[in-house]
Amino acid sequence: xxxxxxxxxxxxxxxxxxxxxxxxxxxxxxxxxxxxxxxxxxxxxxxxxxxxxxxxxxxxxxxxxxxxxxxxxxxxxxxxxxxxxxxxxxxxxxxxxxxxxxxxxxxxxxxxxxxxxxxxxxxxxxxxxxxxxxxxxxxxxxxxxxxxxxxxxxxxxxxxxxxxxxxxxxxxxxxxxxxxxxxxxxxxxxxxxxxxxxxxxxxxxxxxxxxxxxxxxxxxxxxxxxxxxxxxxxxxxxxxxxxxxxxxxxxxxxxxxxxxxxxxxxxxxxxxxxxxxxxxxxxxxxxxxxxxxxxxxxxxxxxx
Amino acid sequence: xxxxxxxxxxxxxxxxxxxxxxxxxxxxxxxxxxxxxxxxxxxxxxxxxxxxxxxxxxxxxxxxxxxxxxxxxxxxxxxxxxxxxxxxxxxxxxxxxxxxxxxxxxxxxxxxxxxxxxxxxxxxxxxxxxxxxxxxxxxxxxxxxxxxxxxxxxxxxxxxxxxxxxxxxxxxxxxxxxxxxxxxxxxxxxxxxxxxxxxxxxxxxxxxxxxxxxxxxxxxxxxxxxxxxxxxxxxxxxxxxxxxxxxxxxxxxxxxxxxxxxxxxxxxxxxxxxxxxxxxxx
Numbered sequence: 015x016x017x018x019x020x021x022x023x024x025x026x027x028x029x030x031x032x033x034x035x036x037x038x039x040x041x042x043x044x045x046x047x048x049x050x051x052x053x054x055x056x057x058x059x060x061x062x063x064x065x066x067x068x069x070x071x072x073x074x075x076x077x078x079x080x081x082x083x084x085x086x087x088x089x090x091x092x093x094x095x096x097x098x099x100x101x102x103x104x105x106x107x108x109x110x111x112x113x114x115x116x117x118x119x120x121x122x123x124x125x126x127x128x129x130x131x132x133x134x135x136x137x138x139x140x141x142x143x144x145x146x147x148x149x150x151x152x153x154x155x156x157x158x159x160x161x162x163x164x165x166x167x168x169x170x171x172x173x174x175x176x177x178x179x180x181x182x183x184x185x186x187x188x189x190x191x192x193x194x195x196x197x198x199x200x201x202x203x204x205x206x207x208x209x210x211x212x213x214x215x216x217x218x219x220x221x222x223x224x225x226x227x228x229x230x231x232x233x234x235x236x237x238x239x240x241x242x243x244x245x246x247x248x249x250x251x252x253x254x255x256x257x258x259x260x261x262x263x264x265x266x267x268x269x270x271x272x273x274x275x276x277x278x279x280x281x282x283x284x285x286x287x288x289x290x291x292x293x294x295x296x297x298x299x300x301x302x303x304x305x306x307x308x309x310x311x312x313x314x315x316x317x318x
Numbered sequence: 319x320x321x322x323x324x325x326x327x328x329x330x331x332x333x334x335x336x337x338x339x340x341x342x343x344x345x346x347x348x349x350x351x352x353x354x355x356x357x358x359x360x361x362x363x364x365x366x367x368x369x370x371x372x373x374x375x376x377x378x379x380x381x382x383x384x385x386x387x388x389x390x391x392x393x394x395x396x397x398x399x400x401x402x403x404x405x406x407x408x409x410x411x412x413x414x415x416x417x418x419x420x421x422x423x424x425x426x427x428x429x430x431x432x433x434x435x436x437x438x439x440x441x442x443x444x445x446x447x448x449x450x451x452x453x454x455x456x457x458x459x460x461x462x463x464x465x466x467x468x469x470x471x472x473x474x475x476x477x478x479x480x481x482x483x484x485x486x487x488x489x490x491x492x493x494x495x496x497x498x499x500x501x502x503x504x505x506x507x508x509x510x511x512x513x514x515x516x517x518x519x520x521x522x523x524x525x526x527x528x529x530x531x532x533x534x535x536x537x538x539x540x541x542x543x544x545x546x547x548x549x550x551x552x553x554x555x556x557x558x559x560x561x562x563x564x565x566x567x568x569x570x571x572x573x574x575x576x577x578x579x580x581x582x583x584x585x586x587x588x589x590x591x592x593x594x595x596x597x598x599x600x
Binding site: 129135142173 | 369370407408410433434435436437440462463464465466467468491493494495496497498499512514535536537547548549550551552553554555
C-alpha cells in the first residue's frame with residue numbers, strides 16, 4: 015500500500031513520498047495513494063462541475079417532450095426523489111398547462127405521485143374533475159385540473175428514482191391498458207438515462223461505491239455514504255478557501271476505514287483514474303447545486 | 319401394516335386410514351360458480367388491505383372496517399401502531415377496499431397503512447405490514463403494491479411461505495414495470511393483472527405464470543379520498559376483484575387452502591372464448 019505500487023493510471027495525481035515502513039493506520043494521509051486519488055478526484059470533479067453546464071435538465075426536457083408527443087397528451091411531467099428532503103420534486107414539465115407543477119415538492123406517502131413512487135404500481139385516473147374535493151387539492155397544488163392522468167414509476171433496476179406523469183390524452187377520455195404498459199417501458203428507458211446522468215455527475219456515488227467495495231462488510235453503506243460525503247464536502251470548501259487541512263483530516267478517516275488488499279486497491283485506482291480522466295477531458299456534467307456533499311443521498315446505492 | 323412411526327412425517331396424511339383427511343372437493347371439472355361461492359357474502363372472513371389506508375367513513379366501505387393500523391419506522395425499525403381514525407392518505411387503499419366490499423359485503427375489512435414518509439424504510443415497512451396481516455387473522459390479503467428491492471426478495475419469500483402455511487391467501491397486483499417485483503412474482507401468490515372487460519365478475523385464468531389471473535382493471539369506478547369517487551385503471555384495481563371473489567370462496571368453504579382457492583378460481587374463470595363486454599355475471 016505504498017506510493018511506489020501506484021499503477022501507471024495514477025496519472026499526475028500529486029503523490030507524495032513518505033516512510034513506507036510505517037503501518038498504514040499510523041501513516042499520514044498524504045502517504046496513502048487511495049487518499050491522494052480520492053482528494054484529486056473530488057477536487058477536480060467539483061471544479062469541472064462548476065465550469066460545465068447541466069445536462070440532466072436537458073435530458074429531462076427531452077423525456078417530457080417525447081412523452082407528451084408519444085401519448086398525444088396536453089402535458090407531461092417528471093418528479094424526482096430528493097433524498098435530502100424525502101420528497102418528490104417536480105423538476106420539469108412539457109405543455110403550457112403542466113408548468114404550474116414545476117418546483118412543487120410532495121411527500122412520498124401522499125398523493126397519486128407519492129403512491130406510484132412508494133408502491134411501484136402504475137395507475138391511471140380519469141374523471142378527476144368530477145370529484146370536487148380531489149380536483150380542489152390538485153388545483154391548489156398546480157393550478158390545473160387534468161381530466162385524465164397516468165402516472166408510472168421511474169425504475170432503474172431495483173431502484174425507483176421518481177415518477178413520470180402524463181396528463182390529458184387529447185384523443186381519448188381515459189388512458190388504456192396499452193398506454194400504461196407503453197408508459198412503463200418508456201419510463202424504464204428514461205430512468206436508465208436519468209440515472210446514468212446522475213451517476214456520472216455525482217462523484218459521491220462513486221466515492222461511496224469505492225469505499226463499500228474497499229471495506230467489504232467492515233463498512234456499511236450508510237457509513238460509506240457519510241465518509242464519501244465528508245470527503246466531497248471538504249473538497250468543495252477547500253476550493254473556496256485554498257486550504258487543504260480539513261480535507262486531509264477527513265480523508266484520513268476514510269483511509270482508516272479501508273481494508274484494502276492489492277486487488278481492491280487496483281479497483282480503487284482504476285475507478286478513480288476513470289474519474290480523473292473524465293474530469294480532465296472536460297466532459298464532466300455539473301450538478302445543479304453547489305456542494306458535492308449535498309448530493310450524497312442521490313446515490314443509487316442507498317435506495318432500499 | 320406399517321406403523322406411523324416408520325413413516326416420514328410428511329407421508330402421514332397420505333397413508334391408509336389417514337387419507338380421509340384429503341377428501342375435500344369434487345373433481346375440478348364439476349366445479350362451477352354456484353358451488354364455488356353461490357349464496358356466500360364473505361361473512362366470517364377477514365380481508366386485509368395493505369395499502370395507503372382505508373377511509374373508515376367512506377360509503378363504499380359500508381362500515382365494515384373492523385381494524386386499522388399503520389406501520390412506521392421507529393428508530394429505524396418498522397413498528398405496527400394502532401391507527402384508529404381510519405384514514406387514507408391517498409385514496410388508493412379505499413378504492414381497493416371498496417372493490418372487495420362490493421363483491422363480498424359480509425367480509426370484515428382490516429386496513430394496514432404502509433406508505434411511510436421515508437423512502438429508506440419502504441420495503442421493510444411493507445414487509446412488516448404483511449407480516450402483521452398474516453398474524454392477525456386475515457384469510458385474504460390484498461397487495462396492490464410490491465417491492466423492487468433485491469434486498470426484499472428473501473424477507474418476502476419467507477412471508478409468502480408463512481402466509482401459505484397459515485392458510486392466508488395473498489392476492490397481489492402484477493407490476494407493469496419490467497424487473498423484480500416482490501412478492502407478486504412468487505408462485506404461492508395469486509398474481510393479478512387487468513383485463514378490459516367492464517364487469518366485476520369476469521375474470522380469466524392464465525396457465526402461463528407468473529401472472530395467473532386477469533380481472534377488471536380498466537376504467538373502474540372506485541372510491542377515493544375524502545369520500546370521493548374517481549375512475550381508475552391499473553393492475554392495482556384488478557387485484558381486489560380477485561381478492562373479493564376469493565373471499566366469497568373462503569366464506570363458503572371455510573378452511574380452504576390458498577392452493578385450493580387458486581384451483582377453484584382457475585376452474586370457475588370465464589371461458590376466454592367469446593367473452594364480450596359485460597358477459598360476466600355470477
